[in-house]
Amino acid sequence: MHATSILGDNVGLLDVIDLVKYFPIRKGVFGRIVGYVRAVDHVTFSIGENETFALVGESGSGKTTTAKCILGLLKPTSGKIVFMGKNIVELKGSEAKWYRRNVQAVFQNPFLSLNPRMKVEDIVAEPLKVHNKDLPKDEVKKIVYDVLERVGLTKALAKRYPYDLSGGQAQRVAIARAIVLKPKLVVLDEPTSALDVSVQAQILNLLVDLKNELKLSYLMISHDLSVVRYISDWVAVMYLGKIVELAPTEELFEKPLHPYTQALLSAVPEPDPKIMKSKKRIVLPGEPPSAINPPPGCRLHPRCPYAKDKCRVEEPKLIEYERNHWVACHLYTRR
Amino acid sequence: MDVKPLVVENLTIHYYTLEGIVKAVRNVSFSVEKGESVCLVGESGSGKSTIGLAIVGALPGNARIVSGRILVNGVDVLRLSQKELEKIRGREVSIIFQDPAASFNPLFTIGQILSDVIKYKLNVKDKNELRKLALSALRMVGLPDPERIYNSYPHELSGGMLQRAAIAVALSTKPSVLVADEPTTMLDVTLQAQILDLLQDLRRKLGLALVFITHNLGVAAAICDKILVIYAGSMVEYGPVDEVLTSPLHPYTKRLLECVPRSSARVGRLKYIPGSLPDLRKLPPGCVFAPRCSEVMEVCKSVEPRIVEVKPGHMVACHKYSR
Ligand SMILES: Nc1ncnc2c1ncn2[C@@H]1O[C@H](COP(=O)(O)OP(=O)(O)O)[C@@H](O)[C@H]1O
Ligand SMILES: Nc1ncnc2c1ncn2[C@@H]1O[C@H](COP(=O)(O)OP(=O)(O)O)[C@@H](O)[C@H]1O
Ligand SMILES: [Mg+2]
Ligand SMILES: [Mg+2]
Numbered sequence: 001m002h003a004t005s006i007l008g009d010n011v012g013l014l015d016v017i018d019l020v021k022y023f024p025i026r027k028g029v030f031g032r033i034v035g036y037v038r039a040v041d042h043v044t045f046s047i048g049e050n051e052t053f054a055l056v057g058e059s060g061s062g063k064t065t066t067a068k069c070i071l072g073l074l075k076p077t078s079g080k081i082v083f084m085g086k087n088i089v090e091l092k093g094s095e096a097k098w099y100r101r102n103v104q105a106v107f108q109n110p111f112l113s114l115n116p117r118m119k120v121e122d123i124v125a126e127p128l129k130v131h132n133k134d135l136p137k138d139e140v141k142k143i144v145y146d147v148l149e150r151v152g153l154t155k156a157l158a159k160r161y162p163y164d165l166s167g168g169q170a171q172r173v174a175i176a177r178a179i180v181l182k183p184k185l186v187v188l189d190e191p192t193s194a195l196d197v198s199v200q201a202q203i204l205n206l207l208v209d210l211k212n213e214l215k216l217s218y219l220m221i222s223h224d225l226s227v228v229r230y231i232s233d234w235v236a237v238m239y240l241g242k243i244v245e246l247a248p249t250e251e252l253f254e255k256p257l258h259p260y261t262q263a264l265l266s267a268v269p270e271p272d273p274k275i276m277k278s279k280k281r282i283v284l285p286g287e288p289p290s291a292i293n294p295p296p297g298c299r300l301h302p303r304c305p306y307a308k309d310k311c312r313v314e315e316p317k318l319i320e321y322e323r324n325h326w327v328a329c330h331l332y333t334r335r
Numbered sequence: 336m337d338v339k340p341l342v343v344e345n346l347t348i349h350y351y352t353l354e355g356i357v358k359a360v361r362n363v364s365f366s367v368e369k370g371e372s373v374c375l376v377g378e379s380g381s382g383k384s385t386i387g388l389a390i391v392g393a394l395p396g397n398a399r400i401v402s403g404r405i406l407v408n409g410v411d412v413l414r415l416s417q418k419e420l421e422k423i424r425g426r427e428v429s430i431i432f433q434d435p436a437a438s439f440n441p442l443f444t445i446g447q448i449l450s451d452v453i454k455y456k457l458n459v460k461d462k463n464e465l466r467k468l469a470l471s472a473l474r475m476v477g478l479p480d481p482e483r484i485y486n487s488y489p490h491e492l493s494g495g496m497l498q499r500a501a502i503a504v505a506l507s508t509k510p511s512v513l514v515a516d517e518p519t520t521m522l523d524v525t526l527q528a529q530i531l532d533l534l535q536d537l538r539r540k541l542g543l544a545l546v547f548i549t550h551n552l553g554v555a556a557a558i559c560d561k562i563l564v565i566y567a568g569s570m571v572e573y574g575p576v577d578e579v580l581t582s583p584l585h586p587y588t589k590r591l592l593e594c595v596p597r598s599s600a601r602v603g604r605l606k607y608i609p610g611s612l613p614d615l616r617k618l619p620p621g622c623v624f625a626p627r628c629s630e631v632m633e634v635c636k637s638v639e640p641r642i643v644e645v646k647p648g649h650m651v652a653c654h655k656y657s658r
Contacts, residue, residue, distance in 0.1 A: 058523035166611060196378040201594040201607035223523060230596035267528035268598040269553030273577040275599050276556045284525050287495050
C-alpha cells in the first residue's frame with residue numbers, strides 16, 4: 001500500500017524521495033574533484049507505520065549510505081527525506097532534536113558502536129540524559145533497568161563494560177540504547193551479521209517482539225536474504241546505488257522479477273539438500289563494477305544474461321509492473 | 336586399497352593460556368577420500384580452525400596436540416621432524432582462509448608470490464617455467480586476464496578475485512588435501528556461489544580431498560559430501576550431508592537447524608538454543624551439550640557419550656542412541 005505513496009497516494013512514516021549521495025573523489029594537493037562515487041543514485045521508497053522495510057543488496061550497493069543519510073550522519077547530495085511530513089534535511093534546533101529522538105540505529109558491530117569506557121547502564125541512560133535533562137536520577141535508573149530487562153539482560157550485566165559482554169549481549173545493549181527513548185523508527189544496519197546463528201535467532205525474535213510491543217518501524221539493512229524474509233514486510237533490492245526491485249516480502253521471494261533479484265535468490269545456500277539440488281542457479285559472471293563509473297544504460301547489463309541492445313544505452317525506470325511490485329528492467333513494460 | 340589422502344584419528348588439542356588450559360578439540364576423528372569433501376560445521380569457538388591448522392601443521396605456539404594422529408597419504412605428520420614437515424606443508428596439504436588479503440604480502444605482486452611458492456615447494460628454478468606454471472595456476476581458478484593479475488598487487492584485486500588468487504597459490508603445488516577455512520564468509524552471496532562452484536569443480540577435476548570449514552549450514556549443504564558437526568570441541572554428529580541435514584540425530588544438530596531462517600519459505604517463530612558455549616577451560620562433566628539440551632537425561636550430566644554408528648556411516652555422540 002505504502003509503496004504507491006511514493007507517487008503521492010498517502011505519506012508513510014518516512015519517505016525517501018529521489019535520494020542522491022555522491023562522494024567526490026579528490027586528487028592532488030588542491031583536492032581537485034576528478035570524479036564521483038555514485039553511492040546512492042535517485043533512490044525512492046517509503047516506510048509505513050509499524051512496518052519493517054528491508055534494503056538488500058551486495059556490499060557497495062549503497063545500503064549503509066542510504067541509512068546514514070536518513071540518520072543525518074551524511075548530507076544528501078540531493079533529494080528529500082520526509083519524516084512524519086517534515087523534510088529532515090532542513091530541520092534545525094528543537095525539530096532536529098525531535099527527529100533524532102524518534103529515529104535510532106543499531107549497527108553490525110556493537111563493540112564499535114558502544115563506548116568502551118562506559119558501563120552498560122550508563123550507555124543505555126545516555127540518550128535519556130541528552131533528550132530529557134530534567135528527568136530525576138532514580139527515574140532514569142528505573143527506565144534503564146526496565147529496558148535492560150526487556151531486551152533480556154540481567155541486572156548483573158548493567159554494571160559491566162562492553163568488553164565483558166558476548167556479541168549477543170552487546171547487541172542487546174545496543175538495542176536497549178536504541179529503544180530507550182521510544183523512537184518511531186529504528187535503522188538496523190546488518191544487526192546480526194556478526195553473530196552465530198543460535199544468537200542471531202534470539203536477536204531476531206527480540207526485534208520482532210519489540211516491533212509489535214512498541215509499534216516500531218524498522219529499516220532493516222542486510223545482505224542475508226534469509227534474515228530479510230524472516231523479519232521484513234517490504235523489500236527493496238539495491239544494485240550499484242539503485243533500487244532494481246521493490247515489493248512486499250512474500251511477493252518478492254515467490255515471484256522475483258528482476259534478473260539480479262533472481263540471481264541473488266538463487267545463490268543463497270540453504271541447509272536443505274533437496275532444495276539445493278532443485279535450485280535453478282542463475283549465475284552472474286564477474287563482480288559488481290565500481291560505483292565511480294557505473295555502466296551506462298542498465299547498470300546490470302554487463303553481467304545480465306538477458307541483456308539486449310536497449311539495456312546498454314537506456315536506463316530502465318522503476319515501474320509498478322504489478323500492483324505493489326516495482327521493477328526497473330527493460331524485460332518488463334508497464335501493462 | 337588406496338591410501339586415503341587424509342585421516343584424522345582421536346585428535347585432542349589444548350591451548351595453554353595464563354587463565355588455564357583451553358581444551359579446544361577433543362577426540363575428533365574423520366577421514367577424507369580422494370575427490371571427497373568433508374565439512375566441519377559448528378558455531379564460532381567450536382574448534383574448527385584449530386583442527387584445520389593442525390592438519391596443515393600451523394598451530395600457534397601455545398597449542399599442544401595432546402593425542403591423536405593425522406595421516407596425510409598414510410604418513411603421520413605429527414611424528415615428522417620439522418624438516419620433513421616443511422616438505423608436506425604447503426605441498427601435500429594447503430590451506431586457504433576467510434580473509435585472503437591477510438595471507439598475501441602486500442609488497443609483492445600476485446605473480447611474485449605465486450612464483451615463490453612454486454619455486455620453493457616444487458623446486459622449479461627455470462624462470463620461464465615458473466612463469467608458465469604461475470599463469471596456468473591463475474587460469475585454473477578462472478581469473479580473467481591472468482597476465483594482468485600476475486602483475487597486480489593484492490590491494491588491486493577485489494575480494495572475490497583475491498580469494499581466487501589464494502586458491503591458485505594453495506593449489507599451485509598440486510596438493511592432495513586442501514583445507515578451506517570459511518573461505519566465502521567475507522564474500523557476497525553471488526561471489527560465494529562462484530567460489531563454491533570453483534572449489535567443487537577443482538576437487539572433482541584434481542581429485543582433491545577437501546576439508547571445508549564453515550559455520551553456515553547452507554554452505555555445507557552446497558559443498559560437502561559428509562558433514563561433521565562440532566560443539567565446543569567435541570564431535571557430536573558425523574555422516575552423509577543429506578542424512579545429517581534432513582534427518583539429524585543429535586539434539587544440537589536439530590536445534591541448530593531450527594535456528595536458521597530460510598530464504599525458501601517464511602518460517603514461523605525461530606527457535607533458539609538457550610545458554611551459551613561452555614568455558615573450554617572448565618568443561619562440565621558428562622555431555623558438553625547437556626546444560627543446553629532440551630532432551631537432557633540424568634546420565635548426560637555425568638557420563639560423556641561415546642560416538643556410535645547408528646546407521647551406516649552416520650554417527651552420533653548422544654546417550655539417546657547408546658544401548
Ligand atoms: N565516505 C565515503 N567516501 C567515499 N566513498 C564512499 C564513502 N562511503 C561509502 N562509499 C562508497 O559508496 C558505495 C556504497 O557504499 P555503502 O553505502 O557502504 O554500501 P553497502 O552498505 O551497501 O555495502 C561504495 O562504493 C563505497 O565504497
Ligand atoms: N592461540 C590460542 N590460545 C588460546 N586459545 C585459543 C587460541 N586459538 C583459539 N583458541 C580458543 O580455542 C577455541 C577454538 O577456537 P577455534 O578453533 O578458532 O574455533 P572456530 O574456528 O570453530 O571458531 C576457542 O575457545 C578459542 O578461543
Ligand atoms: Mg553496509
Ligand atoms: Mg574459525
